[in-house]
Amino acid sequence: xxxASCIDDLCPREPQFWMPVISPKEVQSDYDVVIVGSGAGxxxxxxxxxMNGAKVLVMEAGRIFDPARETAMLHTPxxxxxxxxxxxxxxxxxYDSSVESGWEIxxxxxxxxxxxxxxxxxxxxxxxxxxRTNHWGRVSxxxxxxxxxxxSRQGIGFDWPISYDDLHPYYDKVEMLVxxxxxxxxxxxxxxxxxxxxxxxxxxxxxxxxxxxxxKTLGINVVPVHRAILTKQQDADRLPAILHPGNAKAQxxxxxxMRSRAKCFFATDCHRGCSIGAAYDxxxxxLRPALHTGNLDIxxxxxxxxxxxxxxxxxxxxxxxxxxxxxxxxxxxxxxxLAASSQESVxxxxxxxxxxxxxxxxxxxxxxxxYITDSVSSSFSAQIPALENLPPHNEDGTVGQQAYVPWWLxxxxxxxxxxxxxxxxxxVGSGRRMPKMSSVRGFxxxxxxxxxxxxxxxxxDARRFYGSTVGFSAQGAMAANDDCFSELxxxxxxxxxxxxxxxxxxxxxxELKQIAHQQKSMASIFETMxxxxxxxxxxxxxxxxxxxxxxxxxxxxxxxxxxxxKNSVTDQWSRTWDVPNLVLADGAPFPNTSDKNxxxxxxxxxxxxxxxxLDELKKGNV
Amino acid sequence: MKDFDETPRIERRVAMEWxxxxxxxxxxxxxxxxxxxxxxxxxxxxxxxGPDPDMVKVYKPGDxxxxxxSAGQRELVIVLCDIIIxxxxxxxxxxxxxxxxxxxxxxxxxxxxxxxxxxLILKGLxxxxxxxxxxxxxxxxxxxxxxxxxxxxxxSLKPKEFPGNxxxxxxxxxxxxxxxxxxxxxDLGYRGNTPMLEWNGPPKEVLDLLGLEPE
Numbered sequence: 001x002x003x004a005s006c007i008d009d010l011c012p013r014e015p016q017f018w019m020p021v022i023s024p025k026e027v028q029s030d031y032d033v034v035i036v037g038s039g040a041g042x043x044x045x046x047x048x049x050x051m052n053g054a055k056v057l058v059m060e061a062g063r064i065f066d067p068a069r070e071t072a073m074l075h076t077p078x079x080x081x082x083x084x085x086x087x088x089x090x091x092x093x094x095y096d097s098s099v100e101s102g103w104e105i106x107x108x109x110x111x112x113x114x115x116x117x118x119x120x121x122x123x124x125x126x127x128x129x130x131x132r133t134n135h136w137g138r139v140s141x142x143x144x145x146x147x148x149x150x151x152s153r154q155g156i157g158f159d160w161p162i163s164y165d166d167l168h169p170y171y172d173k174v175e176m177l178v179x180x181x182x183x184x185x186x187x188x189x190x191x192x193x194x195x196x197x198x199x200x201x202x203x204x205x206x207x208x209x210x211x212x213x214x215x216k217t218l219g220i221n222v223v224p225v226h227r228a229i230l231t232k233q234q235d236a237d238r239l240p241a242i243l244h245p246g247n248a249k250a251q252x253x254x255x256x257x258m259r260s261r262a263k264c265f266f267a268t269d270c271h272r273g274c275s276i277g278a279a280y281d282x283x284x285x286x287l288r289p290a291l292h293t294g295n296l297d298i299x300x301x302x303x304x305x306x307x308x309x310x311x312x313x314x315x316x317x318x319x320x321x322x323x324x325x326x327x328x329x330x331x332x333x334x335x336x337x338l339a340a341s342s343q344e345s346v347x348x349x350x351x352x353x354x355x356x357x358x359x360x361x362x363x364x365x366x367x368x369x370x371y372i373t374d375s376v377s378s379s380f381s382a383q384i385p386a387l388e389n390l391p392p393h394n395e396d397g398t399v400g401q402q403a404y405v406p407w408w409l410x411x412x413x414x415x416x417x418x419x420x421x422x423x424x425x426x427x428v429g430s431g432r433r434m435p436k437m438s439s440v441r442g443f444x445x446x447x448x449x450x451x452x453x454x455x456x457x458x459x460x461d462a463r464r465f466y467g468s469t470v471g472f473s474a475q476g477a478m479a480a481n482d483d484c485f486s487e488l489x490x491x492x493x494x495x496x497x498x499x500x501x502x503x504x505x506x507x508x509x510x511e512l513k514q515i516a517h518q519q520k521s522m523a524s525i526f527e528t529m530x531x532x533x534x535x536x537x538x539x540x541x542x543x544x545x546x547x548x549x550x551x552x553x554x555x556x557x558x559x560x561x562x563x564x565x566k567n568s569v570t571d572q573w574s575r576t577w578d579v580p581n582l583v584l585a586d587g588a589p590f591p592n593t594s595d596k597n598x599x600x601x602x603x604x605x606x607x608x609x610x611x612x613x614l615d616e617l618k619k620g621n622v
Numbered sequence: 623m624k625d626f627d628e629t630p631r632i633e634r635r636v637a638m639e640w641x642x643x644x645x646x647x648x649x650x651x652x653x654x655x656x657x658x659x660x661x662x663x664x665x666x667x668x669x670x671x672g673p674d675p676d677m678v679k680v681y682k683p684g685d686x687x688x689x690x691x692s693a694g695q696r697e698l699v700i701v702l703c704d705i706i707i708x709x710x711x712x713x714x715x716x717x718x719x720x721x722x723x724x725x726x727x728x729x730x731x732x733x734x735x736x737x738x739x740x741x742l743i744l745k746g747l748x749x750x751x752x753x754x755x756x757x758x759x760x761x762x763x764x765x766x767x768x769x770x771x772x773x774x775x776x777x778s779l780k781p782k783e784f785p786g787n788x789x790x791x792x793x794x795x796x797x798x799x800x801x802x803x804x805x806x807x808x809d810l811g812y813r814g815n816t817p818m819l820e821w822n823g824p825p826k827e828v829l830d831l832l833g834l835e836p837e
């Protein structure tokens with residue numbers, strides 16, 4: 001079946017017909033690999049494995065979701081209830097491409113060990129096909145060489161058992177497959193993509209160009225960000241042969257999928273999902289071609305309880321609850337891959353208790369759940385008088401982030417001139433964006449009005465100040481530490497009776513010093529821009545402005561990779577030391593987070609890991 | 623005033639007749655105020671849309687949960703809408719875009735975040751009518767435009783206390799509601815949400831004004 005006929009045959013709003021999915025009755029008994037989770041990691045695993053002939057089952061805890069039919073790309077807020085503002089049902093707003101997902105999900109609790117305000121961890125769960133890739137901002141940055149070696153370089157956290165060079169070819173491959181725009185800028189610890197890999201970045205908006213001009217006077221460079229959006233169509237004649245040499249079937253399927261994706265039409269927020277396939281999501285880019293190999297089954301609504309073991313202590317398969325009827329089932333495979341999101345994978349491991357592993361599976365080191373890291377983040381925004389009353393013009397571009405400041409003080413870190421360990425980048429947000437309920441807040445103050453502005457004054461203020469703010473969002477590296485981890489809550493269970501996670505979180509002094517530095521540098525750029533800041537940079541009490549743990553949705557770790565089985569959970573292939581046919585393919589094996597967003601690295605690691613699984617299958621080792 | 627909402631309602635004429643006849647039966651300066659509910663608003667009766675709503679469907683106020691305003695309250699909010707966002711030579715008023723029905727949708731929401739707004743708005747509407755009655759008028763909408771404006775001006779100067787905070791909330795709802803319609807967005811100068819083949823950055827005119835070079 002070609003893609004075109006596949007799409008033509010579909011009924012509108014019946015997503016189950018779009019991607020053939022199976023029910024528990026149709027689960028086969030001879031899978032090479034079962035993958036738990038269908039997001040960036042699970043999707044990449046499924047893609048690489050099936051393209052190379054392995055027979056795979058992907059299990060998803062949520063329902064099937066069809067970005068081509070279910071996303072509201074050009075709707076205006078007045079077409080949605082409550083002007084599309086967030087509610088407990090749609091926690092990032094009505095049009096955000098997240099269903100059955102959120103910080104709080106009824107019947108699926110998690111707990112925090114501390115009651116203290118600033119020691120809470122917030123856990124976003126995305127229960128739908130494609131996982132968080134539906135909602136993702138698509139910022140796709142490579143870790144740099146230093147980010148893999150923080151222990152040897154700065155004496156903090158852990159070194160990864162791999163170096164940048166091990167991952168470089170996989171970053172290239174993922175970028176070619178997914179389609180990433182960006183540029184190579186020659187910034188220290190910001191690796192270049194190989195020639196011909198990146199798509200052209202979009203032009204910067206007025207506010208971004210203005211920021212760039214002024215930041216430069218401080219020695220700070222604003223450059224194009226990298227995002228998983230097609231600014232032009234992928235080269236379907238060239239790329240498939242590079243990605244799948246000697247594999248004619250894979251080349252043909254990939255070429256067809258690339259041709260089915262349109263380039264960006266420079267309107268609508270990627271958070272809404274992309275019906276034309278210009279923005280990456282796992283279902284469109286990974287799972288669709290994987291299905292066309294004939295080697296993939298997808299089982300939705302399957303909530304995994306635990307990984308089961310055979311007598312030899314090898315993974316036998318997984319047991320799960322069918323959320324449709326609540327019945328328990330089991331599926332077997334030669335290899336089990338957990339890609340359920342870092343903390344959900346941790347939860348599955350800890351819940352997989354046996355005589356062999358009384359403290360949870362693959363936990364002989366006692367490190368399962370340990371060393372969660374997340375982006376160290378604060379933001380700052382200001383109004384820029386120069387941007388007032390500009391002639392109306394379209395500034396959608398690739399709606400969302402287009403420009404950023406990569407960490408510019410590596411040399412100061414090397415020389416030991418900074419009082420904190422983690423570098424940070426910041427995203428520049430500006431532009432005449434689609435208005436929302438809050439877009440005209442704060443204009444009274446800017447206009448110097450006494451009290452509440454209304455009438456002709458209000459209309460005048462709105463026209464004058466709309467689109468004249470610039471916001472910076474800093475995200476920095478966090479070193480693994482003993483205070484941030486998850487474990488099973490001894491009492492609380494979810495609605496299927498599965499024990500839930502309890503989080504421990506505490507910001508270290510190192511991270512708070514980084515926040516103070518973030519605040520100062522963001523404010524210094526605003527100062528050169530003649531901006532009107534709404535508050536002073538928060539340098540005295542950074543706890544006031546640091547984003548809570550988990551809130552950036554970059555949490556990684558909990559089953560870190562290492563060179564030694566005594567103090568890590570997996571080897572360099574993300575394969576658990578204790579159970580050789582059990583592999584992790586989400587953020588769980590990250591020994592630390594960096595100032596780069598984790599998703600691209602999750603995909604590159606998953607591809608590398610899949611190559612290793614294929615090798616082991618071929619050799620008959622698993 | 624043009625009504626953009628197509629849900630059946632009592633016609634304005636009928637409503638006015640009802641108000642006038644009801645007024646005749648109420649003693650002057652009574653605590654009972656025409657066209658308003660008591661300060662303690664009745665709880666909402668609708669349901670949430672749940673974690674998996676149809677995102678593609680187009681919704682109107684009243685589609686998902688029942689609205690609250692009586693005919694009199696709705697008339698009053700229409701007047702307030704157009705005091706807050708009046709028509710001018712560049713763009714039409716808030717009520718012309720049905721913003722009053724959005725305010726009703728908002729305060730009728732079953733979600734807890736809107737519940738405090740519900741109480742504040744309904745209490746504030748009552749207060750406006752009470753003030754009008756004290757000025758010897760039937761209700762707020764029967765005051766002259768100048769008197770209405772004067773009351774609003776007074777409220778706008780004390781945004782921290784009731785009923786000034788009611789006016790601030792109403793202003794935020796009306797402004798937010800207006801500038802999220804296609805007409806309001808255009809008035810702000812938003813020109814996006816239009817699929818295009820290419821994106822070429824800001825126009826030269828804008829770059830020149832900012833002293834910037836094109837990329």
